[in-house]
Amino acid sequence: MAVIEVENLHKRYGDEVAVHDVSLRVEQGEIFGILGPNGAGKTTTVECLAGLRPAQGGRISVLGLDPVRDREALRQVLGVQLQESGLPDKLKVREALHLYASFYRDPADPGELMARLGLADKAATRYKNLSGGQKQRLAIALAIVGNPRVVILDELTTGLDPHARRTTWELIEAIRDSGVTVLLVTHFMEEAERLCDRVAVIDAGRVIALDTPAALAARAGRGQRMRFRPSAPLDERLLLALPEVTALRRHGSQLEVTGTGNLVHAVTSLLARRQIIAADLRVEQGTLDDAFIALTGHGHGPGREAA
Ligand SMILES: Nc1ncnc2c1ncn2[C@@H]1O[C@H](COP(=O)(O)OP(=O)(O)OP(=O)(O)O)[C@@H](O)[C@H]1O
Missing domain, CATH: 3.40.50.300 (P-loop containing nucleotide triphosphate hydrolases)
Structure with a gap:
């Protein structure tokens, strides 16, 4: 109501x-x-x-x-x-x-x-x-x-x-x-x-x-981002074939995977099936802050404070 x-x-x-x-x-x-x-x-x-x-x-x-x-x-x-x-x-x-x-x-x-x-x-x-x-x-x-x-x-x-x-x-x-x-x-x-x-x-x-x-x-578009070091060589095309994955970048031994939906589950399941461990895994979500800046084109006054 x-x-x-x-x-x-x-x-x-x-x-x-x-x-x-x-x-x-x-x-x-x-x-x-x-x-x-x-x-x-x-x-x-x-x-x-x-x-x-x-x-x-x-x-x-x-x-x-x-x-x-x-x-x-x-x-x-x-x-x-x-x-x-x-x-x-x-x-x-x-x-x-x-x-x-x-x-x-x-x-x-x-x-x-x-x-x-x-x-x-x-x-x-x-x-x-x-x-x-x-x-x-x-x-x-x-x-x-x-x-x-x-x-x-x-x-x-x-x-x-x-x-x-x-x-x-x-x-x-x-x-x-x-x-x-x-x-x-x-x-x-x-x-x-x-x-x-x-x-x-x-x-x-x-x-x-x-x-x-x-x-x-x-909706801010950044979606989610995962960074990890695969414990064994991995064919990157397998990751790109996942519907949740939108982009893949390599930084030395680290992979950075960007995507949407249940990205973390999709990627970790694929790795598990190949007995590969995602070492040093970090996951970042898009935040409301990103959305605000994307929507309004500017920041929001007093700034994001550590709370
Ligand atoms: N009493 C008033 N007389 C004239 N203009 C006003 C008055 N109150 C607000 N305004 C103007 O109306 C617009 C909207 O102001 P409002 O205070 O509603 O914004 P706000 O989103 O609450 O801003 P803030 O986040 O800075 O508090 C602003 O341009 C403001 O200058």
């Missing part, structure tokens, strides 16, 4: 078109990623979805509600974390959670939420004194305090160190596992690969690809 449906969304700021034409459907219970270079229209798209900005064209439905017409009803079932928290510096963690909880008919218990998100010992800490990771955890807590059915998270892990990013990923997975549908805007390819069931790549206000991370990576 589609929880979010966007058809031909069009949004301008004055004369500037931020979103030309975006269509996508997010299914119940998935983590759906929106990827794209800086200025692609990602934030504008999710702000329109959340009813924070009116669109000039197209149709949006979130849980069957129109974000502008049914904004009040939508607020009760949609949790939103945007890039700027807008929280006052002096507000304490406990106060922020109680304040946000008061906006909802059926909120979560702020104390339980603080414990779940590792903020219990920060309950009396003012917002300005939280670390980056703690601020992000509070942002997640505020996005889910209303017990939403859908949550939008915009660049949640930007600025976090690798450890804090991983902890945040686990939190996002736990939210999904509790039955909440998650829409995640991210610059990080590894984040999308790890978390997202499907991703839409947006460039210059249009969806240029929409698929699972693995399918997008496979």
